[in-house]
Amino acid sequence: MRVNRILLSTALVVVALVLQVSVLARLHLPGAVPDLLLLTVLGLALVYGHVGGALVGFGAGLLADLAPPADHAAGRYALVLCVIGYLAGLAKPDYGRLKSATGSMLVVVAAAIGSTLLYALVGALVGDTAARHVGLGGLLLTAALYDLLLAPFVVPGIMALARRAENDPLAEPGSVAKGTDISSGWLSSGTGLRLGGRRGGRGGRGGRGGLKAKARIRTARVGRIKGVKRL
Incomplete structure (x- = not known):
């Protein structure tokens, strides 16, 4: 990954993790906790693509695994976010521009449900059955609902920052060349040159x-x- 991508991704992931642990986790909402870290990974993956999304997801998940008050095996959430970041990166829109809000909302819902299911599956493989006692159905419903409500305030801003860090915000390939052709055509028709x-x-x-x-x-x-x- 480029240096600017690494610096921006690290800063956004750290801020998202701090807010999630210190603010969202203390709201004591019924069911799941709003996953700000997941939304950050989604926003970056929709700009960086599947490879960048997988790398950002793995790093963000590993940081969440090691940061207190984590009570699960290290690497569990890293695996989940790595897979989610890769799959979300496959849905990267052309030139980083979202054509409609519907597609991005579907990605958020699918990521929220998929991450919860995958986290529970990995937990079952390592002997953690906490999801069974809480109720997997309630976790899926509340995770999708909370992330969907929070996504419009997080994902577009993350994508805008990522595009600006790329020094090419919403620029389509060939747009500069097209502008040159238009200007040259206008000059030739207006001045005979x-x-x-x-x-x-x-x-x-x-x-x-x-x-x-x-x-x-x-x-x-x-x-x-x-x-x-x-x-």
Whole structure:
């Protein structure tokens, strides 16, 4: 990954983790806890693609595994967010531009449900059955609901920061070239000049052709005048 991607991703992940642990986890909402870290990974994955999303997800999950008050095996949430970041990166929109809010909301809901299921599955494999006592159905419903309500305030801002860090916000490939073609066409139609010295320049072909044409006209006029004098 690029240096600017690493720095931005690290800063956003740390801020999201601090807010999630110190604020969202203390709200004591029924069911799941709003996963601000997951939404941060989704926003970055929708700009960086599947490879960047997997790397950011793994790093964010590993940081959450090691940060207190984590009470599960290290690497469990890292695996979950790595998979979610990879899959979300596959849904990366063209040029990082969201065509509609519906698609992004579906990605958020699918990520919330998928991360909860995958986290419970990995927990079952390592012998952690806490999800059974809490109720997996309630966790899925509340996780999707909380993340969906929080997503409009997080995901677009994360994507905007990521695009700005790329130094190419919402720029489509070839847009600069298209702008140049339009400007050159406007210049040629408005002034009779063409870029590249083809027409209207002193050193261009069009300039030399115009001079030759004028010289021929002058020669013809002189010949006619001399002919009249001879008569």
